[in-house]
Amino acid sequence: MVSPLAVPLPALPPVAGVRLAAAAAGIRYVGRTDLVLAEFAAGTSVAGVFTRNRCPGAPVDWCRAALVGGAARALVVNAGNANVFTGAAGQVSTRATAVAAASVAGCVPGEVFLASTGVIGEVLPHERIVAALPGLHASLADDAWEQAARGIMTTDTFPKASTRTAMLGGSSVRVTGIAKGSGMIAPDMATLLCFVFTDAAVPAVTLQKLLRAGVDLSFNRITVDSDTSTSDTVLLFATGEAGNAPEADVAAFGAALNEVLLDLALQVVRDGEGAQKLIRIDVTGAVDDRSARRVALSVANSPLVKTAVAGEDANWGRIVMAVGKAGEPADRDRLSVGVGGVWMAREGSVVPGYDEAPVVAHMRGREIVIAIDLGLGGGHDTAWTCDLTHGYIDINGSYRS
Amino acid sequence: MVSPLAVPLPALPPVAGVRLAAAAAGIRYVGRTDLVLAEFAAGTSVAGVFTRNRCPGAPVDWCRAALVGGAARALVVNAGNANVFTGAAGQVSTRATAVAAASVAGCVPGEVFLASTGVIGEVLPHERIVAALPGLHASLADDAWEQAARGIMTTDTFPKASTRTAMLGGSSVRVTGIAKGSGMIAPDMATLLCFVFTDAAVPAVTLQKLLRAGVDLSFNRITVDSDTSTSDTVLLFATGEAGNAPEADVAAFGAALNEVLLDLALQVVRDGEGAQKLIRIDVTGAVDDRSARRVALSVANSPLVKTAVAGEDANWGRIVMAVGKAGEPADRDRLSVGVGGVWMAREGSVVPGYDEAPVVAHMRGREIVIAIDLGLGGGHDTAWTCDLTHGYIDINGSYRS
Numbered sequence: 001m002v003s004p005l006a007v008p009l010p011a012l013p014p015v016a017g018v019r020l021a022a023a024a025a026g027i028r029y030v031g032r033t034d035l036v037l038a039e040f041a042a043g044t045s046v047a048g049v050f051t052r053n054r055c056p057g058a059p060v061d062w063c064r065a066a067l068v069g070g071a072a073r074a075l076v077v078n079a080g081n082a083n084v085f086t087g088a089a090g091q092v093s094t095r096a097t098a099v100a101a102a103s104v105a106g107c108v109p110g111e112v113f114l115a116s117t118g119v120i121g122e123v124l125p126h127e128r129i130v131a132a133l134p135g136l137h138a139s140l141a142d143d144a145w146e147q148a149a150r151g152i153m154t155t156d157t158f159p160k161a162s163t164r165t166a167m168l169g170g171s172s173v174r175v176t177g178i179a180k181g182s183g184m185i186a187p188d189m190a191t192l193l194c195f196v197f198t199d200a201a202v203p204a205v206t207l208q209k210l211l212r213a214g215v216d217l218s219f220n221r222i223t224v225d226s227d228t229s230t231s232d233t234v235l236l237f238a239t240g241e242a243g244n245a246p247e248a249d250v251a252a253f254g255a256a257l258n259e260v261l262l263d264l265a266l267q268v269v270r271d272g273e274g275a276q277k278l279i280r281i282d283v284t285g286a287v288d289d290r291s292a293r294r295v296a297l298s299v300a301n302s303p304l305v306k307t308a309v310a311g312e313d314a315n316w317g318r319i320v321m322a323v324g325k326a327g328e329p330a331d332r333d334r335l336s337v338g339v340g341g342v343w344m345a346r347e348g349s350v351v352p353g354y355d356e357a358p359v360v361a362h363m364r365g366r367e368i369v370i371a372i373d374l375g376l377g378g379g380h381d382t383a384w385t386c387d388l389t390h391g392y393i394d395i396n397g398s399y400r401s
Numbered sequence: 402m403v404s405p406l407a408v409p410l411p412a413l414p415p416v417a418g419v420r421l422a423a424a425a426a427g428i429r430y431v432g433r434t435d436l437v438l439a440e441f442a443a444g445t446s447v448a449g450v451f452t453r454n455r456c457p458g459a460p461v462d463w464c465r466a467a468l469v470g471g472a473a474r475a476l477v478v479n480a481g482n483a484n485v486f487t488g489a490a491g492q493v494s495t496r497a498t499a500v501a502a503a504s505v506a507g508c509v510p511g512e513v514f515l516a517s518t519g520v521i522g523e524v525l526p527h528e529r530i531v532a533a534l535p536g537l538h539a540s541l542a543d544d545a546w547e548q549a550a551r552g553i554m555t556t557d558t559f560p561k562a563s564t565r566t567a568m569l570g571g572s573s574v575r576v577t578g579i580a581k582g583s584g585m586i587a588p589d590m591a592t593l594l595c596f597v598f599t600d601a602a603v604p605a606v607t608l609q610k611l612l613r614a615g616v617d618l619s620f621n622r623i624t625v626d627s628d629t630s631t632s633d634t635v636l637l638f639a640t641g642e643a644g645n646a647p648e649a650d651v652a653a654f655g656a657a658l659n660e661v662l663l664d665l666a667l668q669v670v671r672d673g674e675g676a677q678k679l680i681r682i683d684v685t686g687a688v689d690d691r692s693a694r695r696v697a698l699s700v701a702n703s704p705l706v707k708t709a710v711a712g713e714d715a716n717w718g719r720i721v722m723a724v725g726k727a728g729e730p731a732d733r734d735r736l737s738v739g740v741g742g743v744w745m746a747r748e749g750s751v752v753p754g755y756d757e758a759p760v761v762a763h764m765r766g767r768e769i770v771i772a773i774d775l776g777l778g779g780g781h782d783t784a785w786t787c788d789l790t791h792g793y794i795d796i797n798g799s800y801r802s
Binding site: 020050053054056057084085086087119120121122168190225226227228229230301302303304307308310316317318320321322323324326327328329330333334336345346348349350387388389390392393394397 | 427453454455456457476485486487489490520521522523533535544573600626627628629630631702703704705708712713714717719721722723724725727729730731733734736745748750751788789791793794797798
């Protein structure tokens with residue numbers, strides 16, 4: 001069943017220097033695509049941001065090492081097996097996959113990037129990937145975006161993509177991303193994968209700086225259940241085919257990149273396990289932005305706030321609790337809490353006789369906005385999450401068959 | 402419906418110098434007790450530990466201030482209204498209640514301790530408490546333990562108490578505690594209250610040291626949903642009526658206190674919202690104890706681990722994820738994970754052909770033990786939690802009527 005918060009796939013024009021293909025390699029699923037290959041033009045630079053989990057999967061180790069070279073010619077993504085906690089066999093699989101992909105793409109293994117999501121603790125049957133790669137390579141096309149967006153899905157309920165253009169060094173460049181996340185395969189956890197492609201010419205060092213900043217404004221401000229996957233990976237590939245002047249002012253490009261990343265991050269929340277509502281938490285009046293962010297994420301991660309939203313209950317008492325538990329500077333008697341543009345509590349106590357009708361109507365909607373003003377300073381930030389519903393328990397707590 | 406993890410109330414002999422009474426004051430509930438008074442002999446010393454939430458309720462502020470005096474003659478606890486986020490009115494209520502209780506107990510208001518749980522943001526109708534106090538005082542008795550344990554409940558499904566004896570300064574002393582927690586009243590969150598009474602003579606400074614250490618070993622090692630109430634309060638009253646020599650070796654007394662606190666803490670987890678299983682997480686092999694504790698709590702707070710246990714799924718992949726997200730030193734290739742005494746994964750990969758039968762049987766039980774060995778050092782610790790079930794969503798996400 002598709003999430004009620006799903007958005008349609010946008011039109012996705014080609015990105016010069018990027019070709020894609022997807023196939024059913026039978027890694028775990030039957031009768032659906034589970035393997036995606038992307039090939040990049042010579043000269044493509046790459047940046048990456050990975051999970052902070054201390055027990056990362058073998059593909060994350062591989063990408064971190066490959067990133068040192070700063071150059072990319074191919075990306076291989078499989079669904080159904082995460083290649084996590086597989087010991088030495090995990091490294092054998094990543095190397096074998098990269099060598100095979102390098103062979104079809106005509107590059108060195110260090111220019112191949114890898115990502116896997118799915119079951120944990122089972123050896124990845126990389127021979128199926130290796131066997132499928134020549135056929136995949138033969139079918140590469142510049143318009144296979146939907147196939148690629150679907151091919152990386154696990155139990156995502158809709159494919160996720162976003163695209164923007166920007167002017168860079170006198171040329172129009174395109175930034176297109178696909179992502180998967182918040183689905184899961186027993187016995188596994190939701191994992192975020194995001195791949196962004198641009199025809200812009202941007203050196204790897206600049207690309208890395210832009211990607212880190214963009215992820216910080218997007219994927220690092222969303223949460224579904226506070227659990228951190230062992231496989232989270234965001235990669236950005238820049239083919240340079242747009243022919244723009246290198247080292248030009250990258251502000252507009254960075255802005256377009258940030259929009260694509262935020263759009264994809266919110267699509268992941270919209271597909272959060274069991275999600276019925278998208279929740280935005282705006283924090284103002286904090287002592288600084290960092291403090292605002294911690295308060296926003298504390299509210300976003302509170303099971304009691306998330307269940308209240310699921311129940312369409314504008315429960316500002318739980319919001320106060322979640323603000324207080326963040327451990328950041330907060331003064332109960334200066335704190336204001338609002339929902340849907342109506343302040344329910346101001347400066348330490350409930351607003352007597354506030355108009356509940358618009359609040360009730362807002363809580364019945366699909367997109368909920370919570371406003372928190374700490375009344376202490378000029379710090380502000382925003383986080384996004386989804387509600388916590390029976391659907392989450394159904395997906396993650398179903399009895400093993 | 403009583404929690405399937407409930408334990409029966411133990412026999413609770415009197416504690417010299419402590420008298421208790423409970424009554425229905427109509428604070429919010431109809432037809433049930435919601436007000437408890439305890440009176441202590443002259444010379445009673447007191448210690449307290451409170452929520453770290455930055456937006457505490459007015460009674461927490463009151464107790465923190467009163468604690469400076471180190472002496473207690475009365476305790477007033479109400480259920481149904483938390484007196485949280487009530488602005489200046491909250492302070493008016495705490496003062497009026499303390500003054501009225503001091504009047505019936507024949508002490509000063511600073512020797513009265515207060516605790517409230519229930520609805521947030523509504524002014525506490527303290528005049529109902531004030532009106533009920535004389536009648537409550539007239540009915541004080543030394544055997545009203547069950548009434549007191551029931552009178553502090555909100556939506557707890559069973560009353561919680563524990564008692565031990567210890568030798569102190571040549572005398573046998575008794576330590577008896579009652580607690581409530583993990584129930585909730587819309588729109589409110591679960592709150593922990595715990596009151597421990599002893600006839601031992603122990604100076605307030607020593608008492609505070611012992612209580613802080615005991616809470617650290619018990620209530621600070623449990624979690625139901627990672628949310629921190631604005632009202633959490635643990636108070637320890639020592640009447641001195643046992644006549645033991647003061648300043649004697651308090652090790653045995655401290656051990657008895659710790660047992661009472663841990664027993665009560667586990668009863669709170671057993672009554673966790675929607676709990677069907679009690680989960681113990683033993684971490685060994687960490688670089689130090691502090692690190693082990695953070696790993697244990699990371700696993701205990703993971704929604705994906707807790708839903709897996711609810712589904713009776715010995716999902717060690719999710720346990721690995723939760724270990725890794727703690728941010729503590731961990732080496733994937735030295736990590737071992739077991740359930741119910743069976744190692745499923747050792748030193749970085751699954752144990753080939755491990756015997757699943759005892760694991761499956763263990764997961765079907767009520768008390769689940771997860772073992773994690775980090776393989777790095779001698780640090781170890783334990784945390785407790787409950788599973789995350791549809792019951793939690795039912796209780797906290799029910800639509801407002």
